[in-house]
Amino acid sequence: MTDTDTTPRTATHTPRQRKPVSFRIRLAVTVGLLLLGMLLAVILVQNISLDWAFQHQVDTISTGSNQNTITTEPATPQDGVPGTADSCNADPCDVTGAFPSPTAGQTGTEGVVLTIRDGVVQWMRYGSLAVFAVSALLAVLLVWSLSGKLTAHLDSISRQAGRLDPDRPAGRIRLDHPDAETAGLADALNTMLDRIEQSNELQRSFIRNASHELKTPITTIGTSLEALMAQDRFPEDVKPAIRHAIEANRKSGELINSLLELSRIQAAPDTSTEAVDPARIVRGVLETHREQAQARHLCIDAAGLAAYNGPAVETNPRYLSLAVDNLVRNAIIHNIDHGAITCTIHNDGQHVTIGINNTTKRPDRPEDTADLIQPFHRGDATRMASRPGHGLGLSITKACADAIGARLNISRPTPDTFRAEITLNQRISMSTIG
Numbered sequence: 001m002t003d004t005d006t007t008p009r010t011a012t013h014t015p016r017q018r019k020p021v022s023f024r025i026r027l028a029v030t031v032g033l034l035l036l037g038m039l040l041a042v043i044l045v046q047n048i049s050l051d052w053a054f055q056h057q058v059d060t061i062s063t064g065s066n067q068n069t070i071t072t073e074p075a076t077p078q079d080g081v082p083g084t085a086d087s088c089n090a091d092p093c094d095v096t097g098a099f100p101s102p103t104a105g106q107t108g109t110e111g112v113v114l115t116i117r118d119g120v121v122q123w124m125r126y127g128s129l130a131v132f133a134v135s136a137l138l139a140v141l142l143v144w145s146l147s148g149k150l151t152a153h154l155d156s157i158s159r160q161a162g163r164l165d166p167d168r169p170a171g172r173i174r175l176d177h178p179d180a181e182t183a184g185l186a187d188a189l190n191t192m193l194d195r196i197e198q199s200n201e202l203q204r205s206f207i208r209n210a211s212h213e214l215k216t217p218i219t220t221i222g223t224s225l226e227a228l229m230a231q232d233r234f235p236e237d238v239k240p241a242i243r244h245a246i247e248a249n250r251k252s253g254e255l256i257n258s259l260l261e262l263s264r265i266q267a268a269p270d271t272s273t274e275a276v277d278p279a280r281i282v283r284g285v286l287e288t289h290r291e292q293a294q295a296r297h298l299c300i301d302a303a304g305l306a307a308y309n310g311p312a313v314e315t316n317p318r319y320l321s322l323a324v325d326n327l328v329r330n331a332i333i334h335n336i337d338h339g340a341i342t343c344t345i346h347n348d349g350q351h352v353t354i355g356i357n358n359t360t361k362r363p364d365r366p367e368d369t370a371d372l373i374q375p376f377h378r379g380d381a382t383r384m385a386s387r388p389g390h391g392l393g394l395s396i397t398k399a400c401a402d403a404i405g406a407r408l409n410i411s412r413p414t415p416d417t418f419r420a421e422i423t424l425n426q427r428i429s430m431s432t433i434g
Helices: 023-067 101-164 180-230 240-265 279-288 291-295 317-333 367-375 393-403
Strands: 274-276 299-301 313-317 340-347 351-359 407-411 417-425
Touching: 023 101, 101 180, 101 240, 180 240, 180 313, 240 393, 240 417, 274 317, 274 417, 279 291, 279 340, 291 317, 313 317, 313 367, 317 351, 317 393, 367 393, 367 407, 393 407, 393 417
Parallel strands: 299 340
Antiparallel strands: 274 313, 340 351, 351 417, 407 417
8 A cells, every 4th residue: 555645736836027127217217216305305404494594583583672672661750659750740641652662663573584584485495396307307318318328239239149040140249339338248249159150160060071971981881781782692681680781871871961961051051042933842842752651641732832823932942942852851751640741832922931731649748849940859759769860851941941041930730730831031033933
């Protein structure tokens, strides 16, 4: 009796990465907020200072007025009768209003000071706000202008790097009047591209040299074994092994030829072009492989070729034929018995797309479809399988498509269907298809 794991398993979700914020916007907003805080602090300090200054002036005026207040209490005469004076002839004198009231003068002065204070504070606030608005706008515009040069260089580096082909990084990143930082980044990327290009060239050179060196002995071995078999020089129990050796030697020769072809296309592609009828090329390739398709009882649907009546396309006919040939061979090799192959051509006015669909068995890892373009990648089939092919068909097709300026797209519309498309730029020739 075995124990079973009853611990519930929770699905792990990859956190969605947030889109990076533009450095230019972040810098402008940061400087604007910093300027806002500084100006608000200045306004606050000015208000507090002015309020204190005016209040201090009012208190000073009030204190000075109190010290200069005139006493209006009547003097007491020598005879002890209060409220009388000699000038009044001993009659009580009415002293009310004899001197001006100090309270009225004090209140008027304080009112004038307070009114002036309120006016000054109010205009100061309006002026500060106006200065703040203008200063903030100028600061943001200045930061936006200065940071625009930096971001423009970074955008240029991103666009140029995105257009580079990893397999053939012939281009380099160039900037007009760069800053020290962006110039250093561009130099570092160009140095890396130099190393990649040198490594790719060394690899291609090794493949060419090794293939040339191996081609002669493999051809000699195959010719010798076939000649001995034709002369019946081997015992009957040895002949199966000899036939197997001859077949393996033939496959090795095909592999070397494929490697040489791939290396030649990548190293020095032929740039000559002529008017080509894409439907005629596809029909010719299908006719070449008809016996192989019949051996596996495959149904070929080429009705989409007859419907094409577009103009001739300027391209390299050899590379286009080689690309289509590898796609058709791939569709036959990796098909199922009694399967189907469908060929179509679509013209949208700007591009001509050659599509080849084939049935296939369900892959173990459908997510690895894009990796089939890599050399020697055979999908679920291993090198020990009895299937023909070496995993170079799609790699050669991709190299041919790159040489003629076309695009190769591979996909699986359904789990048991494989689709390959070659999209050509419609550079129309003066001649048309008859």
